[in-house]
């Protein structure tokens with residue numbers, strides 16, 4: 001990591017001049033094991049060797065601004081209007097975040113207006129301006145019991161100039177963008193137009209991804225719910241594969257570039273014998289290839305279960321030209337079906353005609369309501385986002401980093417992707433739990 005302290009400083013619109021509703025509560029607070037003072041910072045690194053390697057004084061070590069309420073805020077709460085938008089793929093907990101933002105802004109800051117934009121960035125365009133909804137406590141009362149997002153979502157590019165026009169027309173001071181890497185890139189285009197026009201509008205990101213592929217954040221919200229859902233499907237194919245002769249269970253799970261869902265779901269119920277993820281390439285043929293390993297497993301145990309992340313082994317698939325979705329994300333080939341075909345073919349050839357159960361739970365793992373753990377996480381992120389916005393932070397994302405809520409510059413979260421490290425301890429745990437080899441063939 002070549003990060004310097006200056007790369008981690010977040011932008012502010014200006015000095016905070018208004019009293020915060022939390023001023024009294026904060027008056028006596030100091031940093032403790034359970035609280036980081038607003039003037040204190042959280043270290044990025046957590047190992048002695050890395051800190052020593054940096055070779056700089058402690059106050060020059062890479063660190064992050066603590067999230068949370070401030071004694072003074074930038075926006076005059078009574079005169080403030082905010083907007084909320086949810087973009088990209090669904091994720092458990094979106095409604096919890098929306099609800100948390102609305103409750104915090106209403107009950108503590110008493111802001112003037114809270115607007116919800118419908119269906120992602122499309123909702124900020126001229127064409128959809130009339131679909132904007134005003135949000136209050138009543139509108140968000142029990143939305144956390146449902147999956148999805150009450151605001152809707154979408155993929156696809158929109159003109160940032162037109163979107164900023166909408167913010168100006170509605171008098172929005174703070175825009176909360178709940179979205180993934182694409183949404184944060186879109187949010188940065190908004191801040192650049194806002195800067196060009198000299199406007200006083202803050203843009204705060206709340207990172208969303210069930211793939212858990214955003215960097216500088218501990219597991220992202222909704223991830224735990226999603227992989228817990230996924231375990232149910234693994235358990236089903238396990239039962240099915242046990243009951244059949246030469247039973248083969250295959251579950252394909254979401255994870256475009258990162259195999260976190262596959263790893264965690266597999267570790268959770270420990271029924272998987274093989275986990276295939278995008279980060280660890282594999283070959284099918286040859287003595288150490290997947291097919292021979294699967295065959296060996298079936299010979300020894302009479303059945304086998306494979307968990308495969310959708311982005312795994314894409315290089316094995318013959319695809320006619322690469323296509324992308326409306327947001328520019330690469331469309332993937334179906335590795336699950338390909339494995340099903342290849343395994344069936346191979347086991348039939350070696351006289352172990354299989355019964356294959358293939359499940360692709362797809363949207364069933366991301367469209368559900370958040371579990372209790374994720375709901376807590378969501379509401380705390382929502383609070384942090386509101387405090388950041390009211391304090392005039394902009395182009396800033398609120399994240400939980402090593403269990404502390406902090407602010408990071410938006411550019412960092414789009415800079416690279418969080419992936420399972422084949423040399424890291426998570427993959428080691430997967431190998432330990434499944435008993436699969438560290439690699440498959442040359």
Ligand SMILES: Nc1ncnc2c1ncn2[C@@H]1O[C@H](COP(=O)(O)OP(=O)(O)O)[C@@H](O)[C@H]1O
Pocket residue numbers: 087088089120121122154155156157158179180181182183184185186187189208326327328329
């Ligand atoms: N480079 C970009 N510049 C501007 N907007 C972008 C960019 N990438 C994605 N977006 C927009 O952000 C929204 C969400 O992006 P998408 O990739 O679908 O989901 P996610 O935010 O979950 O990664 C879409 O409306 C998309 O057009």
Ligand SMILES: O=P(O)(O)OC[C@H]1O[C@](O)(COP(=O)(O)O)[C@@H](O)[C@@H]1O
Pocket residue numbers: 087088089090180181208209210211254255256310325329366
């Ligand atoms: O069918 P859709 O909506 O494009 O979603 C599929 C993709 O969405 C994901 O859940 C990720 O979504 P985001 O890019 O919005 O984070 C992937 O796991 C999956 O490949």
Ligand SMILES: [Mg+2]
Pocket residue numbers: 088180181182
């Ligand atoms: Mg994305």
